[in-house]
Amino acid sequence: MTVRAIAERHLLLDQPLPALPSGADYLLRALSDESMEFADLAGAIEKFPSIAFRVLAVANSVWSSPVSQIARLDQACARLGFKVVRSIAIAVAVASPFDSRLCPGFEAEVYWTSAMLTARAAEMLAGEMNADASHDPGVASTAGILSNLGLLLLATRMPKQANVAFEQARETDRGVLWATREHCGLGYDEAGILLLEAWNLPALLSQMLRQHYESAREEPGCACCAPLGVAAYFESALRHDKEAAPEDVAAACQRADVHSLRVVYETLAKEHDRVRDLAVSLGL
Numbered sequence: 274m275t276v277r278a279i280a281e282r283h284l285l286l287d288q289p290l291p292a293l294p295s296g297a298d299y300l301l302r303a304l305s306d307e308s309m310e311f312a313d314l315a316g317a318i319e320k321f322p323s324i325a326f327r328v329l330a331v332a333n334s335v336w337s338s339p340v341s342q343i344a345r346l347d348q349a350c351a352r353l354g355f356k357v358v359r360s361i362a363i364a365v366a367v368a369s370p371f372d373s374r375l376c377p378g379f380e381a382e383v384y385w386t387s388a389m390l391t392a393r394a395a396e397m398l399a400g401e402m403n404a405d406a407s408h409d410p411g412v413a414s415t416a417g418i419l420s421n422l423g424l425l426l427l428a429t430r431m432p433k434q435a436n437v438a439f440e441q442a443r444e445t446d447r448g449v450l451w452a453t454r455e456h457c458g459l460g461y462d463e464a465g466i467l468l469l470e471a472w473n474l475p476a477l478l479s480q481m482l483r484q485h486y487e488s489a490r491e492e493p494g495c496a497c498c499a500p501l502g503v504a505a506y507f508e509s510a511l512r513h514d515k516e517a518a519p520e521d522v523a524a525a526c527q528r529a530d531v532h533s534l535r536v537v538y539e540t541l542a543k544e545h546d547r548v549r550d551l552a553v554s555l556g557l
Contacts, residue, residue, distance in 0.1 A: 291370035392417030394504035423464030
């Protein structure tokens with residue numbers, strides 16, 4: 274880390290962090306209940322006009338391809354399904370305090386595709402890996418959306434430095450974590466922990482994310498045995514067009530069989546293009 278990067282780190286830490294949007298804590302808790310009726314789901318998100326607008330827009334988009342125009346929020350929720358609505362709602366809510374457009378090297382489409390695929394994988398893995406109660410599938414999905422939130426903070430608060438980091442990460446094989454540490458003075462994992470501490474998220478969600486960030490800090494690129502860590506590993510393999518190794522994960526974790534892990538990975542591969550199209554339609 275250069276002297277300049279250390280100075281940049283202090284500049285970031287001296288500034289107030291972006292605040293979690295008002296009511297977002299209520300939204301995160303409400304969206305953890307997958308048993309709620311679509312009318313109740315609509316009632317929860319209608320308190321957030323920007324989210325309601327995006328849900329209606331996606332429900333009426335080419336991505337959804339409805340037979341006729343959908344004007345009611347509960348009908349839009351029914352059309353898209355709970356899991357898609359949850360991904361849209363959380364993505365829109367957490368994106369609102371940031372402006373990644375300040376950083377030309379930040380690829381929003383790639384970022385949100387990655388976040389939503391990680392969420393999908395984490396949810397499936399939480400059910401497959403015989404995880405304890407702290408790895409609730411709904412919470413795991415939310416954690417997946419938030420898993421790389423530090424990148425948004427760096428792109429917004431340190432756009433020039435982050436831009437250099439993102440470009441260097443694409444040109445070398447050392448990865449974004451190393452590049453952000455080198456050029457921003459802190460990795461996106463540490464930036465994520467700063468937000469985690471400032472936002473006072475629900476306890477289970479905070480615990481899951483902290484474990485994920487600390488695992489990334491200690492062993493960059495490894496697939497830790499928590500569902501979120503394995504989800505991030507699978508998503509990264511797909512994004513970089515590399516073959517994942519479910520056998521290695523199963524041997525290390527001893528909490529899931531190889532077949533189940535491979536099914537999750539193959540499901541992600543099949544859903545990748547559709548999730549990417551959803552990320553594009555959100556326009557975040």
